[in-house]
Each structure stands twice: as structure tokens, then as C-alpha cells.
Amino acid sequence: MAAITPPALSAIPTPASGNGCRRQPADQHILSLLDDHSALGAPELKQVHARILRLGLFDNTYTASRLLTAWAIPPSRNLHHALQVFDQMSHPNLYSWNILIRAHAACQPELSLRIFSGMLADSPHSPDRFTFPFILKSAAELVMFREGSALHGLVIKSPFHSDIFILNSLVHFYAACGYLDLARLVFDHIPQRDVVSWNSMIAALARADLCDDALDLFEAMNQHGVLPNDITMIGILSVCGKKGDLELGRSMHSYIKLNRIPECLILDNAILHMYAKCGSSSDARLLFDTMKEKDSISWATMVFAYAKSREFDAARTMFDEMPSPDIAAWNALISGYEQNGRPREALAAFRELQNTNTEPDQITLVAALSACSQLSAIESGESIHFYLKTTSFDMNRHLATALIDMYSKCGDLEKAIRVFRSVENRDVFVWSAMIAGLGMYGRGKEALNLFQEMLEAKVKPNHVTFTNILCACSHAGLIEEGRLYFSEMQSLYKIAPAIEHYGCMVDILGRAGRLEESLRLINSMPVPPPSSVWGALLGACAVHGDVELGELAGEKLLRLEPRNDGAYVLLSNLYARAGRWEDVGLLRKRMKDQGLKKEAGCSSMEVGGVVHEFLAGDASHLLSEKIYKKLGEMMARLKNAGYEPKKTQVLQNVEDEHSKERALNLHSEKLAIAFGLIRTDGAGLIRIQKNLRICEDCHAMAKLVSDVYEREILIRDRYRFHHFEGGRCSCGDYW
Template sequence: MATQILPSHPPALPRTHDPNNSGCGRSNHLSVRRKAEDHPVLALLDDHRRLDADSIRRIHARMLRLGLLDHPYSASRLLAACSLSPSPDLRYARRVFDHISAPNLFTWNIIIRAHASGPDPRLALLLFSSLLRHSPHSPDKFTFPFAIKAAAELAALREGAALHAMVAKSPFLRSDVFVLNSLVHFYAACGDSNLSLRVFEKIPEPDVVSWNSAIAALAQGGRWDEALQLFEEMDRGKVMPNDVTMVSVASVCGKKGDLELGKRIHSYIERGEIKQSLILDNALLDMFVKCRSLADAESLFDGMTTRDSISWTTMLVGYAKSGQFDAARRVFDEMPRRDIASWNALISCYEQSGRPKEALDLFHELQHADATPDQVTLVAALSACSQLGALELGCWIHAYMEKNNFQLNYHLTTSLIDMYSKCGDLDKALRVFGCASKRDVFVWSAMIAGLAMHGRGREALDLFEQMQEAEVEPNTVTFTNILCACSHAGLVEEGRLCFSQMLPVYGISPTADHYSCMADILGRAGLLEEARGYVESMPTPPGATAWGALLGGCAIHKNVELGELACRRLLELEPRNHGAYVILSNLYARSGRWDAVAMLRKVMKESSVKKEAGCSSIEVDGVVHEFLVGDISHPTKEKIYLQLEDIASRLKAAGYVPDRKEEDDAKEKALCLHSENLAIASGLPDDMFAGTDPDHEESSCVTVRVWIGLLLASVLLEAKQSWMEAKKRVAVLNFVQQSKCVLSCGLDRDGYLLQVCCYTRGEAL
């Protein structure tokens, strides 16, 4: 640093930044140096955790007037204060840094540290590289942990590995426990628990943080048992576990569902060996919730002196996951502060428990509260839309995402494709897929599933080819979807080939799902013995799905003996499976075995197997209405019943005969109370048939309306009918497509009709 010989007069104006001017102000260097270090203003910066932005600005101004910023030491004190305050203004910190001429290494470390844990950790890495290129200093044992932290935040494997290489070259750094600990954390953050562990094993004297980082790496990598082993090893050694250790251990107990170990951990902590902390309490709460021990969770929660929104949300999830939705809702209403995660937790729990309507009601509620949905919210809401066939709301969410510049990440792209496919709008699904800039295995798999459920098996297989050309590795879900496509399109040979290639070519062991798909493909094709072979050669004992697939094949091809066997096995696993009885009964009926039909009914009656209450929904103007079988509670029930009677008589006039081959459904009155019919009739306009006669219709617009009604009704009256077949059968669908009406159908995985939405663009139907 140049020695100054000018008299000491504090400069009145702030210096502008000039990197070429390495001079430090216009005053006597030595006297300023002493003053700069001792100046009382600096004492104001000591407690930087309490300084707010305004106080920092005031101190900054005073320091400018006093000329203190010309000295690297005092300027760094200011930099530290504004970088390390609780909510640092990094752009401000960066401006202060840029005005410090010849920043020393401490200064560099501070600014890199601040950016490493800031909103854009890339800036920390950029600063690190300008430290290397533009400064005379070399990064030290403080610099590396900050830079590696930034790489970890970004999961930037390449950059972090480069830092690791630099560390490895320096004998001082490569054995520094802080540096190595940050590398253990870094590799774990990149999802590579192996590398993480290898660094850990090289630490000469691991401290508690080393152990904690390694245990956390294993815990987060899903290697639960190894995490617990490492914990035991630590416990036997000279390093004492602390509260942070126990957070990871509790989390592993939760993931494993190991309540016994979880309780031992809990009492170990309560004996006072371990410091209490809110995070640890939350981790224990989560452990109890995941182990389904709500009583333990409640008593822990009740005894907690401080709780944050994570504590409340964890309790909420505990109630919701155990089906106590009223209690969950009470927690939600009582919690002092709700963040978006609390909303997401409840919405997701509803959606995953087969309560999509409640999920969407809550989603609407969220929009009226002043909460802002995030990606997790939208993923959950889209999934609820898929389950309900709520196309209109799904479209609205899509538009909302575009309007608010949501990054279409893999997760959201997958959800959109799934929603459009399941709500029947395959073209939109294909469009989302086509517009996706990047596609991971889930995006590809969702699109393959979409094509499969719409009966476009060939195209699904083509897409699989394209996926491989794009060098995306298929996973187990991809193969389930491909086999599903083969099943729908009747592609037996292709199905066999895919299945046989799974392990040798793709290294994926077929699971029970894949075996069941094969049983389904072969069974539908009438290759019942081969199907049975797949079921009986499964790696795990065949489950209800496998026997169900075989039973389905037997029912189609009237194989009573094998069908009975499959049904027996299925009922051993699921004694209350109503569907199994119905299929077997239909199989008997179609083979003329009426005695067996009667016997089966008797068995069902005696074992009081009940049909699950059917439930259907319809979306009208973005609002979802639900109907149960025989539901008479809807406010417009009169209208609905009139509609149904009208449709029924028109169907009869049009020569429609309900399919009576299948079981029950015989009484027309009962038909009217089918939940699907109730739902669709409620969505039809009051005057749909006003003054019309399907045989002599003048106005084509009205004709279309009438036909829509008839079409929907006929499809719905035979809800077991595949939608694809119905489409072929009813040519009138073309009218629908030309009209202003939008007709979309929700399909289940097998391409069967779940939901129908019918609405107009622009005008009321």
C-alpha cells in the first residue's frame, strides 16, 4: 500500500470507485490507520445483528464524512455489518465492497459469504473467480467454506468439484476440518452420498459437525440404516452427539417408521443429554406423525414452549394423514400464522386422500385469503383437477401460471400433461409436451401415459422411441405406462418384448405392477395360461392387482375355472372387494351358470359385502358439484329429476336399450339415481329440450344440444363402456366438435369414463 505524505484532512466528499487508484485517501497513512481502527463510530457497528438498514445508512454517511471508508479495515467493518445483518441488502453491500480500494482477503471473504447464502449464490462464485483473477490474495481456509457453500446451494457439481480440486492441492486446506465439512455437505447437496462419505472418511479428526454432515448425507440419500449405523459409531466414539445429530436421527426414524427407536431417542433427549431446540422438537413431532403415533405427537406439541408454523403444519398433517380432517382443519384455523406451506399441506392431504373437491374448495379459499400460491400449491391443485375432471379450473391454473411467469419446471409440466390427459383434452396435453423446453423422465412418462389412456398405443410406443433418442433413461413408471399402452392397443407382441427387455437392456427389475400389466395384456388377448404364468412367476407373492387382471381376462374370455381361482385369491387378499364378486358373477351369468350367480349373491349378502357408494362430479362454470348414488340433497334436484326423465324417454324413443347383460342396473328408476346421471343432468340447461323433437329438428344448433344430451346420457348410462368405444359408436360427436360446445371427459387409467364436462365458450349452453 502506498505511503501517503499529505496532511491529514478528512475528505468531505465520498470517493468514486476507481480500481486503478490504489491510494487510500489523502491523509497521513499512519495517523489515519490508528484513527480508523479506534474511531468511536466503528463501535456502532459492533453489534451488526441488531442494525437495520437505516442505521447502517446513517453510519455509512458519517464514515464517508470522516473519511473512514478510505481505509480497508474500517470499510470492511461496514461491509461486515451490512452483509451479516439479519436481512442483508446485498446490492448495498456490493456497492460498499466496490468502493473499497484494494480489498483485503477478509473483505473478500465477507462479501463471498454474504452472497453464498443470499438469493443468488452464483454471485458468490463469480466473486470467487474475480478474487482469483483480479486480486493479489489467494483464497484461504475461510474463503473455501463460503465458496463451497455457494456451490452446494446451487447443487453445482462441476464448480464444487473444481473447488475441491483446488483444496486438494494445498496441504493446509486439504486437512482443514471446516473446509472438508463443507465438502461433505456439498456432495450430499448434489445428491451424491457416496462422494460425501468418501470426503468424510478422509477427515483426520472429524468433529461433531463432520459426523452430523455425514449422517445427514446418508439420511437425505435414503440410506437410513447406514445413517443409523454411523450414528451408533459416533456414539461409541469420543465425539458426543448434539441436537443437530438428533434431528437427522429423528428424521430417519420417521422415514423408517421405527417408533421404538424414535421413542428411545426422545427419552434420551429428555434426560437432558441434548440441548432442546425448536428444530429438534419439530423433527421429533414429524417423527411421531410419520410413525402414526398421534398421541405422542400431541403430548410433545402440548408441552412445547415455542412453536412455529412448521410445528403447527406438522400437527395438521398428522391429523389429515390419519383421516381426521376436522381436527386438521381446526389446527389450520387455530394456528397463529399460516404460510403457504400450511395451505399446501392441507390441500395436498385432501388431494391425496381422494378428496379432490375439498382440495379445490381450499384452493379457492386460499385465493380469497391474501396468500400467494406457489408451485407446490399448483401441482396439488392440478392433481385435484385431474381426479375430478375439472378441465375448466385446470385451464385457469395453466393461464394463471403463464400470467404470473411461473417457471414451467419438470414437476409443473408433468402435472399439466397429467391434468389435460385425465380431463380428456389430449391435444392440450400434447401441446404442453411440445412446448416444454426440457423434459425429464417424468414429463416423458406422463405423456406416454396420456396417449395410452386415450387408446393411442402406437403413438405411445413411438414416443418411447423418441425419449430414448433424447437420451432420457426410462424408469419403472415409464415401463408401467408403456405396458399400459400395449394393453389398450392390444399390442401383445410389443408388450412381451418391452417386458423382456426391462432388466437386460434397461437394468430395471420388473415389479408387481409390470407383471400385472402383462397379465392384463395377455388376459385381454385370451392368452390366459400365459397370463397365469406371469402371475405365478412374480418375484413377490401376487397382489390383488395381478389376480384382478387375470380375473378380468377370464371374464372377457369366459374361462370359469381360472376365473374362480383368480377370484378366490383376490378375495383372500381383499375380502371386501365388491368388484371381484361382480366380475365373477357376470362371468357366471355370461356362461349361463345361473345357479352360481344365485349362490354368489347369497355369499355376498351373508358376508355383507357392500358396493362402495358411487360418486360423480360435474364442473359448471369452474365450480365442481358432487353427487352420490341416489343423492337427493342438491338444491336443484327437481330440475335434475325432470331432466333425467326427459332424457330417459327420449332415449327410449331413439331406440336406446340399456345393456342388461351386466349385473343389476335393471330398474330404470335406479338408473336415474346413478351418480353419473345426477351429475350430468345437473349441468344441462333448463331449456335444453324446449320445443324440440329429435326426429324433426329444424335448428341445427338446437339439434346439437339435444344430441349432446342424448350422447352424454347414453354414454353415462353405460358408464362401464370404454369412452373410446363410445366415441366410435356415436358418430354424432362430430357435431359436438363443430359446435361451440366443449365436451371433455375424464378418464381413469384404463380409459374408462370418470367424469364429463360440458360447457360452452362464450355463451351459455
């Protein structure tokens, strides 16, 4: 379509001149310009506004409302001018109120609600079928359940209680507030659902990760003869991606083609994203190469697709081939590394970004903070926090959650608490992150108290909250409290226990030595117990030395996951502690035959922004000679203080006592502690991350080091934190 050029404002005729020639009334020409206001830029619109005032046309409500529309709606939107126009109208009509509410709903929903309240209080007009959808959109944007429910009450009392546009808006509102049951109730009572009705409910279920429910509704939509459109398929494709179901995703791609749903860039990108989430870089590349149109999101999605498939070189090559990488592409690269086991590369890419002219956004910073969490890189995390403080970033709930998680996992719980307390509007994820942090440190009672504070703040818990609550109970040995919350999930909070919650309960009981009770709980599960649950039981059996039950758990686990190296290691440790060396040998032979290797114990610590890693018996570090010298001095000093090596922790058939002691001394935690004593300030905290569970000997040694050297040591192992100070550990020797 050719561009429309607005007529010159000087050509607008004025009222008839004295020569008697008849001229078209000026207001008609003004209105014709306002009716086509999309062709007016802001300078031209200002001139029209001035002409209306000079000609005295503003007193005409219709003219004033058209001027209001021009200022309120793009492309010349200026809400300040729109409000000024509205305030100068002596008797604004309902159309004017609706335009103002609509304009602010898009970008200032709080003001939109205030304008609506003013309309109810100060005008003779009642809301109509155009008012309700936009004011409900504002309430949804602000997640204002109480206010939206009151609006629903007004709808019911109005003549528009069956209007499909309003009912669709109510579905969206309740879903946005997390009340899917109410959204579904409204949806089920829509007399004649249109495609928007179905799309709203499907999208709501997809966003809530209720993937199977969304797919069932999609099937029902087809059965009702409602033809899906591109919006429908975008929602369904997101479900396929969340499920990671490649075959389902391929079938939906075929469905789009068979039903001739019009192709567009947004839909193609949704298909591309689905293939990326399902881990099929080949399908994604096939589509990418045939797309008629590509944008930066298309390229970024391909970067992520390669990273998701762990084809990191291809991901980097794709990124480097982009015409001009924008922040979406950087986010795909950084998140791709961070989410797929390459946190070190994620931080390196983030630092590379900082040397460009591209500004990081919220997604970038959350991914970088998550990488810091994985590496226990607190110095890098603190620098990101400083960046947030010194720039214009709003400390929103996503960033607050990431910061709380980073500080908690990097060993500074007090800073995590300070961030938490500084957040004004805490959502369920902010609360849940803080509960998780307290739980990791064994401060279970405080975690439960915070949960009660969360309920008093009227924040509805979700399944993540209960996972964190049960983990906190497990780390603190709060058995009865764990039982109580597990039983209340369904009865009180309407959250059905999922696999992870059963796993937590098995862990709670197992840590306490209640292994038979753990087995009874597993046998009562409504679904076949998955590998994670049998793994929790096997781990508990390894701690408490129950060989018979451990063999049962190991057999079940290996039947589900024949190549689970962790299962072999736990069983091997169980046999070793029982002195069954022949069985240890058989297990190791089975591992070797399958090409499986035990995960090497690795401890790391950050010093001066650099993460140093140590493997058991490692001699590759630049300061290796000094580290081993310090280690020898440290062990001699500890022996003088009463240290006795726990040689039962040597899980190899070694008869020589000296060799057993040497094997214990080479554990990665001890090397990291020795390095920490060399490189950190004499009064500073030594922070160490361990990829496996800390053994009893290293735990006892760390307690003694904290006393003899008067140093605080914080070790984060695979499951929790151990804070050693003055010869004691925060876990109370319960881990």
C-alpha cells in the same frame, strides 16, 4: 443478553487536533464499530461508510474488507452495496472474495459461481477451506453437476483434499444432484467423520426415500460412537414418517428422551410431523398439549394429523381454534383434505382462502390443482392457471408438474403439452408427468418418443418415470417395448424394478391375454407378490374370462387382503360371465357377512364450476326428469342407428331381456352423457369422470353417440381416457 446500542457516530474521534491532545486513531474506532456490525442498522452503516471514505481509510485493505463484511452479512445485508464496495477495492484479499462468495451463495447462487470464476481468472488467490464449502453450496442449490464435479477436481488438487468441512459439502452436493452413489463414495472416504458427515448422508438418503438405508446408517453411526444431535433425529424422524412406521417412530421419540437430546421447537415439530404422517392423531395431540413452545407450524401439523386420520371435523375445529391462521395452516387444511380423499372439501377450502387477506403460495396451488385433477374439475383448474399467469408466481417445476397432471387428468392433453413445452428447466418430474399424460390417452408411441427426448436432454429417469413408461406401454398394447424397458431398468439405468413395475408388466401381459406368462413373471419376483400384483392378474382374467387362473389370483389376493371388496367384485363378474350364478351368490353372501359393499359406479362432470355426480339408477339430481327423458330419446335414436345392448354385461341373474336392457340403460355413464347433451353447448366437448372401469356396453354406446349426435365425448375411467369422436374411440377398443 442486553441489546447493544451503537455509539453515536458524532462521537467517533477525528485525528489529533492542534491543541496537542493525544487521541485514539480514528481507524481503530471505525474498526471497532465494523467488528460489531450486527448492532448497526443500514442508516448507521451508511454513515460509517461515508466516514471511512472521508477519512481516506478505504485504501486500507483490512478496513475495506470489514466494511464489505458489514454490507454482505445480515442484519444490514445489501448485496448491491457489497458489490460496489468490492469493485472499488484495488487489491481485494482472499477474505473479501470468500465473504462475497458466501453472501451470494445464500440467495444468488448463480452470481456466487460467477464471482468464483472471476476470482480464479483475475486474482492471485487460490480457493481455501472457506471458499470451497460455499461455492459447493451454490452448485448444489443450482443442481449443477458438471460444475460441481469440476470443483471436486480442484479440491483433489488442493492442499484441502482431506478437509472435513469440504468433504461434508461434497456429500451434500452430490446428494442434491441425485448422485447418491457418489455422495456415499465421498462419505466412505472421509478420514474422520464428524456428526455433520453422518447427518449429511442420512438426510440425503431420507430425501431420496431410501428409508432402510438411512436407518442402517443411523445404526452404524451409533456403532461408531458418534452421538446424534437434533439434526440427526430430524432426518430419522422424517424416515419414520415416510415409512408410516408408528412403532419405529415411537421408539425414536423414546431414544431422544433417553439420550437427552436437547428439546427445541424444530425437533418437537419434527416429532409432531412424524406422528401426523404415521396417522396417529392421538400421539400427536399428546405431544402438542405438552409442548413448551408452539408456532404456526405446530398448529398446522395438528390440522394435518387429524385430516390424515380422517378426523375431518377435528381438523376443521383445530384450524378454527388457531389464533391467526397463516398460509401454513391453510395448506395443512387444503392438503389434508386433498391427500385423504376429500378433493371437493379441498377446493371449497381453497375458495374460502381466496376470500381472505392471506395469499396462497406454491404449496396451496399444487394441492388445489391436485384436487381439480381428482375431480376432473377443469374449469376450476383453468381459473388457478389464470391466477398464476396474472400474478408474480414463477412457473417453476412443481407448479408445471401439477398443471400438466391437472390438464392431463381433466381431459385437455393439448394444454398439458403446451404447459410442458413452456417450461425451460424441466426436471425428471416434469418429464414424467407428461409421459404419464400421453400414456393415459393411449398415445404410447409418443410417450416413448418423449422418453428418448428426455434422455437426450441428459435428464436421469427415476422409478416414477419407468412406472409411467410401462403404463403407457400397457394402454397402447406395446408388449415388446414394455419388456425391453422393464429389462433395461436394472441393467442400463441401475433402477431395481419395484412392486409397481412388476404390477405394470403383469398388466401389459394380462391385457394382451398372455395370462400364463403373467403368472410366470409373478412367480419370478424377488419378493413375495403383493396384493396389487395379484389384483392386476385377476383383472386380466376377468377381461379374458379365464376362470381357473382368476380363482387362483383371487384366492391369493383375498389371503393378503380379506376385506378387499374389489377382489370379490372381480371374481363375481368372472363367475357371472361364465354363467356360474351359484358361485356369484356365494361370493355376495361372503361379502354381506363381512359387511362389505360393492363400490357404486359413479360418473361426474363439471358444468359452470359445479361438479355434478350420477350413480347408477340415480334420481336425486334436480334435473332428473329431464335427464331420463333425454336418456329415453337418446337410446331410441341409437337403436335406429343400429345399437344393440350388450346384455352379457348384466352381471346379475336376470332372465327377462327387457330388465337386462333397462339395467344397462341406468349405468351412470349414460346418465352423465344425457346430462351433458342437455347442459353443454351443442359443439362442446362432454367431459366425464367414472370411478370404475367403463363397461363394454357403455363404451359401444358412447362411440355411437359421438357419431349420431356429432359430439366429442371424453370419459376418464379408473385406468385411462377414452376419447370418442365420429364413432371411434382413441383406445382402439383396447382397454
